[in-house]
Amino acid sequence: MRIKIIYKIYLASSLLLASIISTSAHGQIRKASIKTKEKSSFPITTNLPLDPNVRTGKLSNGFTYFIRRNTHPKDRVIMYLANKVGSLLENDDQQGLAHFMEHMNFNGTTHFPKNELVDYLQKSGVRFGADINAYTGFDETVYQLPLPSDKPEILRNGIQIMRDWAKGAILDPVEIDKERGVVLEEKRLGKGASQRMQQKIFPVLFNQSRYGQRLPIGLDTILNNFKPATLKQFYNDWYRPNLQALIVVGDIDVVEMEKEIKLKFSDLNNPANERSRTKYTINLTNSNHFVKATDPEETATQVQVLVKREGLVVKTKKYYQDYIVRKLFNSMLGNRFQELMQQKQPPFIAGNAGIGAFIGNIDAFNINVAANPGEIEKGFKAAWREIVRLNRYGFTAAEFDKTKADYIKNVENAYRQKNTNYSDLYIGEYLDYFLRGNAAPGTEWEYRFTKLIMPKITLADVNTLLKEFDTDKNRDIIITAPEKDKAILPDETSINGWMKSVQQEQLAIYKDAFVNKPLLEKIPVGGKIVKQTELNEIKASDLVLSNGVRVILKPTKFSDNDILVKAVAPGGTSLYSDADYESANVAAYLVTSSGLGTYDYNQLNKYLAGSTIASGPYLADYNQGIQAAASPADLETLLQMFYLYFTNPKKDSTAFEKFISQSKGSLANRKNNPENAFYDTLSLVMGNYSPRRTPPGIEKLEQIDLDKSYNIFRQAFSDASNFTFTFVGDFDINKVKPLVEKYLGALPSAYKHEKAKDLGIHPPSGKITKIISAGLEPKATVRLTFSGNYDFGYENNLNMDAIAEVLQIKLIERLREEESGVYAPSVNIRYTKLPAARYSLNISLGCAPSNVDKLIASTLDEINTLKKAGPSVTNIEKFKAEEMRNHETHLRANDFWSEYLDQQALNQDDLTEITKFDSVMKNMTAESVKNAARKYLNESNLIRIILYPEGFKPEVNP
Incomplete structure (x- = not known):
């Protein structure tokens, strides 16, 4: 049970970069539309169809249901009860009771008194918290229940539980009083610098709307003192069938499930004197806001600029096209900010920009900067400079063409996986459809429409997008910083002056230096499989190659178009002295951020864009390896990357200096956060006071040597005979074997058979x-x-x-x-x-x-x-x-x-x-x-x- 987080927090170098963006239950950005000047061939009034694979209906009392059969995972079903009931509906004396009501549905219902619900579910194999859960937001309260579906009794009881959650809470005054402490302890966990600054920011950011007055966690005074009758009033007013929907996705019989739902939920009644459900909004007043918030425990200086506008829900083909345009825009702008971050001396610790949903009925263009200590002007101007450059020149044709191609590849990959998607994916779409009215046309429709519409989307469409937000109206500027820096923070006039000065600069047109070329300059001479053992008990094959490399192959049909690949060997940083530890500890990171082969980091990302490849080497305390994933079509490229990790990793002094610069910036105010003091002590004690477990600091950064780090990485990945590679997923063994021989069989081997050293880094004995x-x-x-x-x-x-x-x-x-x-x-x-x-x-x-x-x-x-x-x-x-x-x-x-x-x-x-x-x-x-x-x-x-x-x-x- 939890409070719905209605704003995204971006983590950058361990610093919080606040971006107030509304999310769905599964973190999916609400598909608010962006208008472009495209003259679409699709009528704006043509609504998108609902996914034909879901059965939906509405009972006479207004209760809605969605049912979909999905066999991944097999013999499992997920049920969600969605209520259009959130904290915005609370009266003044009910603040916090939407969330409190969520708690009480676990503390006694008609068929499961007191704590019998949790007890029953645990006996059925469902874990409290991990599986059975709920959340409360501004506009909704949602309950989730995953269950085994191969036992009819459990399935029937699952529907009964959802029925009880819809309208069956007992609300025993004794249980209410007991739950007060639990809710207050949940609230206590959220207290700190962020919460204190939000209290100053939210009323301004939300335009003095109800959103700033009804945070879901509520007020202590009310949570401690409300009468049970006040909670019952909220419950009776708002927990009603015409505000509720049941979503059931899993390995079930749709027809039988529909019968059961109709049987259980048809007798729900709406109140005789039904309260009108007000749809609260944030009004755009064409005014600008500026707010600063400082706190002694804040660790970073951050600047956020938001240009707000009315958001439109994606319901039509035209607005779905606009949504694609926005995705293309955000992808290209994100690449530009990523390149800024790869400079030798990055202008800020972290930064990003993009157009997305904000909260409620509002969209926003967001620019976020976490500044280096004492360099707020430099960091902000660097970010704003990219916005001015884009507004002046637009994106390039090369950027646009490649991003479109990559987008289509991603859609195609999603389409290939449609038959083995997990049920959670569909739950999120149907929740968004019911709660916010966003279309849920299904993977097949989205794939076909994207293929059809993408050729009609032009560079002008994307370049026009930013101009819609090029305004000094409905613009908010938020600055958060450590309390000690309060005196040196800029005021609104200064920020506006910085914007104006950048606007007057002579800026060069963006140039994309990417040149597409093969990842490998020369295909290696491979090895051979010299031994193969069939592991029939687990349906896998155990191979040994001529260079001593061990490979385990387990083909499955659990997830289409998906292969997971790992490599592991004993050793890790334990093989290096304490004096070399800091260099060893960051070796894999420095190589990864440098690039691979002839590609630097940015070029490699562009080369891999649109592929399904995710890959990264690591050096842990006692082992080293690689963790990766790819589609069958991209597997050869992935194995080429593996080959380069062993034979031609890249060393880039720019990447090294960037890392040192960002790390110093992150460390400047790190001690402000009390949780860091706790976890630093925890690490030191649990690590038996090893110097490798002391807190991070400037002196540790000074111990890192680029050449040493690079050589340590080369040593760790110099002896492939010590490695085991595992392949699990959608592949044909006979097609993978030649690739394994070709690339893994060509890896260097020294047959050293290294083992990890026990350094005694473990919790000490005693009290x-x-x-x-x-x-x-x-x-x-x-x-x-x-x-x-x-x-x-x-x-x-x-x-x-x-x-x-x-x-x-x-x-x-x-x-x-x-x-x-x-x-x-x-x-x-x-x-x-x-x-x-x-x-x-x-x-x-x-x-x-x-x-x-x-x-x-x-x-x-x-x-x-x-x-x-x-x-x-x-x-x-x-x-x-x-x-x-x-x-x-x-x-x-x-x-x-x-x-x-x-x-x-x-x-x-x-x-x-x-x-x-x-x-x-x-x-x-x-x-x-x-x-x-x-x-x-x-x-x-x-x-x-x-x-x-x-x-x-x-x-x-x-």
């Missing part, structure tokens, strides 16, 4: 307590860690997973539901085999500072109960149900197999070990889990790390 005092908000962060040596093995690992899950269940029950002291306690288990068999069980929670000792005591009490009495049979059965359902899904997912084979190869474990799952789960008992807990959850090896706000005096009992 350790570390207290950090930082931060202005009354909130604490707690991490408890049990760790030590471990008997690594498949059965033991599953028992440890069981410990983590049953403990998670118990902590939610006690810390959240009984004590109302936390929002979301988290239990995480980690175990490793190499370079030494170790485990760590981590418990994390956020809470009020005054509750820390109490909640730690409750947590340790639950752990001691687990060790003494073991988990309940019910909770073991819950774990088994969840794990077995997850296992079924994993076995039909490329990403699972790719990660599994990669890790088994690295650990030199049996690749068919996964076939033991059923027998291990069958033999798992409460006793076996209790024995594991007694062995590994030893309080003599317990680390407590606690972040308190400044000035708070804790009483810690180590």
Whole structure:
């Protein structure tokens, strides 16, 4: 259960670059249209069709439904209940109750009193939080429920749960009072610099509209004191069938599902004296706004310019064409900003610009800059200069032609995957269709229309787009910065002066230096497959090449047009001294940002644009490798890149100096954020105080040497005989083998058989307590860690997973539901085999500072109960149900197999070990889990790390 984030936050060099952009439930930008001067051959009044693969209908009471059969994943279904009910509908005395109501639907409904809903779902294999969840936004509240669909009883109960969520909440006053603390703890987690600055910015940014007065999380005074009758009034007014829709996508019988929906939802009634649902908007007044917000805990100086305009929903062919034009525009402008970032001395730490949906009924053209310390004018002018250049000269024909071709390739790739898309993809489209009225014509229609319309879209269409936003009306300028820089921040007159001065500059026309040429100058002489072993139990082939390279091939039909490729070898940065660590730690990043072969970074991106290739090498603590993906058509290009990583990685001093410059900028105010103090301490203690785990700083940057980094990368990727490559996905083994021989068989091999060194970087033994005092908000962060040596093995690992899950269940029950002291306690288990068999069980929670000792005591009490009495049979059965359902899904997912084979190869474990799952789960008992807990959850090896706000005096009992 969560608050809907209605603005996107872009992360740039660990800094928040605020961009207030509305998103759908799955992060998809709302397709607000942009008008162009195109004289389309398609009438503007021609509405787009709804995806013919979805069955939709509306009951006599106004309740809407969408049903689609989709067999990926098999035997699974996802149900969403969408309500056009959000915080904008709250009365003054109800602020926060839309979100509170969302919580209460999990705390007792007609057929599932109190917490029986979560209990039932866990027994059915559904995890609370991870699977069953909900969110509340300004305009909607949405509930999600993924279920197994191969058991009719569970499926029927799933529909009953959705029916109860639609109108079946009990709203017991006792449960309401218990939930107050949970909601307030959720609100506490969001407090900090961003939240404090938003309070200053939002009213101005939202034009003093209701959006600035009704943030979904609500007000403490109301959340603490509202009467149950006030919540019931909100519920009775707005939870009604003519504002609701049920979306069901999955491996189901559509006809039977429709019958069940009609049976369950037809008796819902709208209120006799129905309140009118006001559609709140942001009015454009043609006025400009300027606002500055500073905070002691802010880490970056950021400038954002937004030119706002009325947004139009995509319903017609013409507006879909306009949407494509906008995508082309954003892609080309994004490339230009990316090139700015690749300069030796980038003008800013991060920057971007584009046209997109803003919030509610508004679109905006956004320019965002995170400035280098003391260089806000330089950074802003550099970004504005690109906008002026574009407005003056437009995009080039070469940029336009290539971007169009790349866009078509991407649409074609999506079309090829249409038969194996996961259900989540369709859910997002139908949600957007119901909640915001955006068209959902389906993949096939979008593919055909794009192919048809793209030749008719001209360069003039795209170049005209920016001119529509070339205005000094409805323009907002927002500056956020650390409090200490308040005196040196520009005012509105200064910003306007900077814009004017750039407008008067003599700017050169943009020139694209890209030249298309082969990735490899010469095709290598390959090797041969010298050994092949069939792994029939997992339907894979294990190959050895003449140069010692190991290759595992697992063809699947889980996802069309998609192949995941990984390479891994032991060693990593552990093979280098502490003095060389910083150079080793960034070696893969520096090579990646330099380019590959004869292409620099920007040229390589342009060469690969439109392809499905994603690829990146890495050097971790104890291994090195490559993680990549491609379509079958792009696989040869990907393997050429692999060949270049081993034989011709690029070294670019410009990329190096860019990295150093940006890193210094990011570090300048890093200490302002109290969470950094917490995680720096956590890293240091959990790393056994190794110099490799000390906080980042300028002195560490000064240890990095480009030549050393480059040579370390060359060494790490010099001996292919130590590598295992795994291929999982949509391919024909007989077609892949020749490519494997041709490129992987040509890789250099030294047969050194290097192993990772154990550097002792692991949590130390003993009872350790570390207290950090930082931060202005009354909130604490707690991490408890049990760790030590471990008997690594498949059965033991599953028992440890069981410990983590049953403990998670118990902590939610006690810390959240009984004590109302936390929002979301988290239990995480980690175990490793190499370079030494170790485990760590981590418990994390956020809470009020005054509750820390109490909640730690409750947590340790639950752990001691687990060790003494073991988990309940019910909770073991819950774990088994969840794990077995997850296992079924994993076995039909490329990403699972790719990660599994990669890790088994690295650990030199049996690749068919996964076939033991059923027998291990069958033999798992409460006793076996209790024995594991007694062995590994030893309080003599317990680390407590606690972040308190400044000035708070804790009483810690180590």
